[in-house]
Amino acid sequence: MPSAEEILRGLDPEQEEAVRAVRGPVCILAGAGTGKTRAITHRIAYAVATGVVPEQQILAVTFTTRAAGEMRGRLRALGAPRVQARTFHAAALRQLSYFWADAVGGPKPTLIDSKIKTVAAAAHSCGFQVDRTELRDLAAEIEWAKVTQTRPTDYETAVAKEGRTPPMPPRDVARVYEAYEELRSEHNLLDFESMLELTVAMIHERPDIAERIRSQYRYFVVDEFQDVNPLQKLLLDAWLGDRDDICVVGDPNQTIYTFAGATPSYLTGFPEVYPHATVVRLVRDYRSTPQVVRVANAVLRSGGAAALSPDYRMELVAQRPDGxxxxxxxxxxxxxxxxxxxxxxxxxxxxxxxxxxxxxxxxxxxxxxxxxxxxxxxxxxxxxxxxAQFFDRPEIRAALHTLRGASRADDGESLVTTVRHLLQPLGLTEQPPEGRQAREKWESLAALAQLAETIAAQRPEARLADFVAELHTRAAIEHAPGFDxxxxxxxxxxxxxxxxxxxxxxxxxxxxxxxxxxxxxxxxxxxxxxxxxxxxxxxxxxxxxxxxxxxxxxxxxxxxxxxxxxxxxxxxxxxxxxxxxxxxxxMVRCRVCGATLLEAVERTLGRCQDCPASVNEELLERLRHWRREAAALQKVPAFVIFTDATLQAIAEQEPSTAAQLARISGVGERKLRRYGEAILTLCAGGTPEQAISGLREETP
The missing domain is CATH 3.40.50.300 (P-loop containing nucleotide triphosphate hydrolases)
Structure with a gap:
């Protein structure tokens, strides 16, 4: 583990002030790009290195699994791998599950991550017919009510007080909300808000359990504190009890979730709750150029009467060279x-x-x-x-299972070859399939393959077992590989x-x-x-x-x-x-009915989507075959050559000249020069092999 002095090395004066403040209440006001994650992870590591607190008694809380994963990764590098860094929901679920048999008893409820199905059933039971968009809005409104601790009987009054515009008349929303809660209880379902409520109730009603939790976690750090809602604040207060070893970090200028119940008042009011708190302001911006920072500062300075007070505007000071x-x-x-x-x-x-x-x-x-x-x-x-979160996607879970099993019988093939071979049955084709959802699945698997190539380039001796271990580490810290x-x-x-x-x-x-x-x-x-x-x-x-x-x-x-x-x-x-x-x-008009075309797909097709059109299916298949070959040859995704809609338009209009082809949306001058001859060859009855020959000659 690095020494205390090594942990301090490289910090700016304000970051170092925050890191050294390891006791009592601490409030870090951290502007965008000022290194807040660096400050809080170094503060935690410094507290451990100086013997202030054992690392297993620290709970660092943030709002996304990605942020929690990044925090765990940094703490591991700083020699504090046993610090618990979790979201509010993950921490609450862990505690509730552990004490369930003792505190609640009976069968554990089913945790639901989406309210849509239950809200739909509740709306139907109230006699309302709502579409999926309205269901999503209703679910969001019920979530707001629950995080602000608004009960169905109080909903109408609360909405009027807050000036909210609900998706249905307030009385109807309240009826659906009440029916939702009844259905959830009847079917033993637990949503995220109820999970937090149960954890709070368990701590308040069972002093013995409260003591065990508080003896386990004595030292708290809360990131993005401007996004805390009243229900999360209740849970945090229950964890704390009468102690004050808490560090909150946030930027009130980045409060963008008040519609969902978040409030910056807990952050801005922290010094009033804890008059002896240490308050540190991080304003040195290491992310953006002075030109970008000037725009950011000007945006906040021009705020209206309802803007935050000047004390919390966080005027950033650029640290990068000009751009x-x-x-x-x-x-x-x-x-x-x-x-x-x-x-x-x-x-x-x-x-x-x-x-x-x-x-x-x-x-x-x-x-x-x-x-x-x-x-x-x-x-x-x-x-x-x-x-969805990368490692939660079905195709990634299936890939991890396949790769893990194969790693036990590694046949010695190169890492890249082995990974691609194993991912092919799961959907890793040479080029992306058609359709947005299918392409997103392909991108996930392609990201794994790209990661294998990166690791192989960095560590030529790496085998499949090493790759699987890397994936498990990334899954634990939510460090997903990116798609280029x-x-x-x-x-x-x-x-x-x-x-x-x-x-x-x-x-x-x-x-x-x-x-x-x-x-x-x-x-x-x-x-x-x-x-x-x-x-x-x-x-x-x-x-x-x-x-x-x-x-x-x-x-x-x-x-x-x-x-x-x-x-x-x-x-x-x-x-x-x-x-x-x-x-x-x-001004593109439908070639069938003459209506003005507004949507991108319709403009590409040259017609309204519901207007009849004949398509040369044989030509369309040749176009798709050629596109796959061209994409593989140029090593780019297939949609980069031509989109599905453009191929459909070509197969419908069957251009015979370059001028006719150029009039099809999605072709353009550049693609006409590069692919025009090939497309016209296909339209004239040529084979994909004939059409691809020119590209082979120009591709190095």
């Missing part, structure tokens, strides 16, 4: 914006920025499809963030992450702030969400918006109010880009 100035660009429509963003991303990649270090961030998940299409048309691989593609993510999903280049898109009124943000407090939360997006960028920051939804549509949108005062006075709309892309066919 490029952020760009602000206005476009005619969403398609022009997405196309331009894809072009800029291509330029960054060609200049040496890895695709995995680039992100496109938006306010709502519905904005993703346009950028998926634009990146695919530009030949740029991408991945959509927001799926541009990240598409919502602003909420981007919190806690960072990239070299960030594109913040769709920055218009109604999207950011979202149209549902009506009160000053809600608008300020949207501002903080914008701040989170800005501070994800290390070096390149591009901000953009479009005045209309579709080409030729009315330009009724206005830039987000959050851009006021940020844009340089000389910043002008992207007129050159608009001129370059203004074509007669920008």
């Amino acid at each position: 490029p100035e952020p760009t602000y660009t206005e476009y005619d429509d969403d398609l022009a914006e997405a196309t331009a963003v894809a072009e800029k991303i291509t330029g960054l990649i060609n200049a040496g920025t890895p695709a995995r270090e680039i992100a496109v961030l938006f306010r709502t998940n519905s904005q993703s499809a346009t950028y998926e299409q634009a990146l695919a048309d530009a030949g740029v691989p991408y991945t959509v963030r927001g799926a 593609g541009v990240t598409l993510a919502s602003l909420h999903a981007a919190k806690g992450l960072e990239w070299d280049a960030v594109f913040l898109v769709g920055l218009t009124e109604g999207l950011l702030p979202i149209i549902y943000a009506e009160t000053p407090e809600q608008v300020e939360e949207e501002r903080r969400l914008f701040y989170v997006g800005v501070t994800r960028a290390r070096e390149h920051l591009h901000l953009s918006w479009a005045l209309a939804r579709s080409p030729g549509g009315r330009r009724t949108r206005t830039p987000s109010r959050f851009l006021d005062g940020l844009r340089p006075a000389a910043a002008a709309p992207a007129r050159q880009h608009r001129e370059r892309h203004r074509k007669k066919d920008r």
Whole structure:
């Protein structure tokens, strides 16, 4: 284990102050990119190294398994592997399960990670017919009520007091909420909120159990304290009892979950609860360039009357060298914006920025499809963030089982060859399959294969057993291997992450702030969400918006109010880009019924999705066969060559000339030059082998 002095080495003065404060209540106000995880893990390790507390008596709590895993990994490297770093729910479940027979008795309940099925049954029992979107909103509303400790009988009053807009009339939500709780109890189901409630009740009602838990955990660290909700605070207080060895860490400027019950008041009010607390402010930003930091600081300074007080604005001080100035660009429509963003991303990649270090961030998940299409048309691989935790995915669990079994009879083949061979029956084909869900499964397995290649390059002697051990270590700390593609993510999903280049898109009124943000407090939360997006960028920051939804549509949108005062006075709309892309066919109409096409897939097909169209199935199969071969030859995902929708449009329209092919959305000048001859060969009846020959000649 490193010595105490070695643990302090390399810390800045404020970080060192936080690390040395190992006794009593401590509040660390840590701005974005200021090294808060480094500070708290070094503080824990320093407390252990100086004999303040045994490592097994420390409980570090955070909000995501990924963050908890990162913390465990850092603590292991600092010589404190036995520190418990868990989420609130994981820690509560562990304690509740251990004491269940003694404290509760009877069969253990079934833990549910989704309320949707039970909420649907509850709504049906109340006579309501709701679709899946409404069910998700109802489930979220019930979750808010439970974390804020609002009972069904009090729900209507609480909603009116908070100014919330529920998905149904408040009285109806209360009825569904009550029915949900009855069904959950009847079927012995336990949701996450009830799990925390039961743990709190167990500690309060059983002094003997409380004593055992408090004797086990004497030293607490809580990360992201601005995101704590009232129910989690109840649990934390139950763990603490009358002790005060607690360190809380957070940034009130990154509070973006108040709609789900979180409140920054526990963080900002910490010094009032503990007047003798040590308060440390981390403001040195090691993540972003001065140019990005200036934007971030300006975003917070321009907050309205409901913004946080100046004491908590956390003015960041950049520590990195200068970088490029952020760009602000206005476009005619969403398609022009997405196309331009894809072009800029291509330029960054060609200049040496890895695709995995680039992100496109938006306010709502519905904005993703346009950028998926634009990146695919530009030949740029991408991945959509927001799926299940990597090691919880069914295909990864199956892969771990297969790899573990095979490691017992390693035949001596190379690591990469063995892993790819074992993953093939699970779905690791040479190129991604068609369909988004199938492609996401393929990406997971491909990430394992890429990790095997990385390990083999670093450790040529590594065998399958070594690879399995590495995977188990990563699973324990939630350190998932990455897929080498541009990240598409919502602003909420981007919190806690960072990239070299960030594109913040769709920055218009109604999207950011979202149209549902009506009160000053809600608008300020949207501002903080914008701040989170800005501070994800290390070096390149591009901000953009479009005045209309579709080409030729009315330009009724206005830039987000959050851009006021940020844009340089000389910043002008992207007129050159608009001129370059203004074509007669920008207004795409259905070739069957003549209706204006708005959706990306329909624009690619050249028709409404429900309009009849004949397709040459034989040609479509030849196109798919050729695409698989071309993708394998160029070592890129198949959708980078052409998307499914583009192949479908080609098979429907059967172009016979380059001009006809060029008019199909998704082809474009670059792909026409590279693949045009091959596609026309296939359309004329040629075989995939004939069409691929030209590519073989040009591929080194």
